[in-house]
Amino acid sequence: MDKKIIRQAMIKQRLEVHEEEYQSYSLKIIESLLTSSFFNMEQPLGIYMPIRQEVDTLHLIHYLLASGSRVALPKVEPDGMHFYYIDHLDQLVLGTFGVMEPQSNHLAEKISTLIVPLVAFNEKKERIGYGKGYYDRYIEKYHPQTIGIAFDFQKQEFAGEIHDQPLDYIITEKRIYE
Numbered sequence: 001m002d003k004k005i006i007r008q009a010m011i012k013q014r015l016e017v018h019e020e021e022y023q024s025y026s027l028k029i030i031e032s033l034l035t036s037s038f039f040n041m042e043q044p045l046g047i048y049m050p051i052r053q054e055v056d057t058l059h060l061i062h063y064l065l066a067s068g069s070r071v072a073l074p075k076v077e078p079d080g081m082h083f084y085y086i087d088h089l090d091q092l093v094l095g096t097f098g099v100m101e102p103q104s105n106h107l108a109e110k111i112s113t114l115i116v117p118l119v120a121f122n123e124k125k126e127r128i129g130y131g132k133g134y135y136d137r138y139i140e141k142y143h144p145q146t147i148g149i150a151f152d153f154q155k156q157e158f159a160g161e162i163h164d165q166p167l168d169y170i171i172t173e174k175r176i177y178e
C-alpha cells in the first residue's frame with residue numbers, strides 16, 4: 001500500500017484512540033522500554049515531546065530528568081533537525097508543527113539512543129513519519145541506536161523507500177519487534 005494513504009489513515013486512527021487506552025498503552029510501552037535490555041539511561045538520550053496522540057513520553061522525560069539522565073529534544077532548524085539537552089521541561093517553547101521544542105542551545109552532538117515517534121511501521125521496522133524525512137536524515141548521518149515506540153495497530157504493510165532508515169527496535173503495548 002501507498003505510504004501516503006497509510007500515513008493519512010494512521011494519523012486519523014491514532015487520534016481516535018480513547019483517552020484511557022491511550023494512557024494505559026503508553027504506560028505499558030514506557031515500562032517495557034525501561035525494563036528492556038537495550039535501553040541504557042546512563043547514555044545520552046534523544047526523545048520527543050508527543051503531538052497528535054503519539055505515545056505519551058511526558059512522564060518518561062520527567063523520570064529521566066529526575067534520575068539525572070542526559071536528555072535531548074529535537075528542534076527543526078533550516079539545515080535539518082538537531083537535538084538539544086534540557087534540564088527541565090520548562091525549557092521548552094512552542095516551535096515548528098506545533099511541537100514543544102527546547103530553548104536550550106546546548107547541542108547534543110552524540111546521542112547514543114534515540115526514541116523515535118512514528119505514524120506507521122512495517123515488518124522490516126521501516127517507519128512512516130509525517131512525510132518530511134527529518135528522522136531518516138538524522139539517523140543516516142549519526143547512526144544512533146533507534147527505538148521506535150508505537151501502538152500495535154500502527155504495524156502496516158508497505159514498501160519502504162531506499163532512504164527510509166529501518167529502526168533497531170519497535171516497542172508496542174503488545175510486544176517488542178527486534
Ligand SMILES: Nc1ncnc2c1ncn2[C@@H]1O[C@H](COP(=O)(O)OP(=O)(O)O)[C@@H](O)[C@H]1O
Binds near residue numbers: 127134136164
Ligand atoms: N536520507 C535522506 N537524504 C535525502 N533526502 C531524504 C532522506 N530521507 C528522506 N529524504 C527526503 O524526505 C522526503 C520525505 O521522506 P519520507 O520518507 O516520505 O518521510 P517520512 O520518513 O517523514 O515519512 C522524501 O521525499 C525524501 O526525498
Ligand SMILES: [Mg+2]
Binds near residue numbers: 128136165
Ligand atoms: Mg521515511
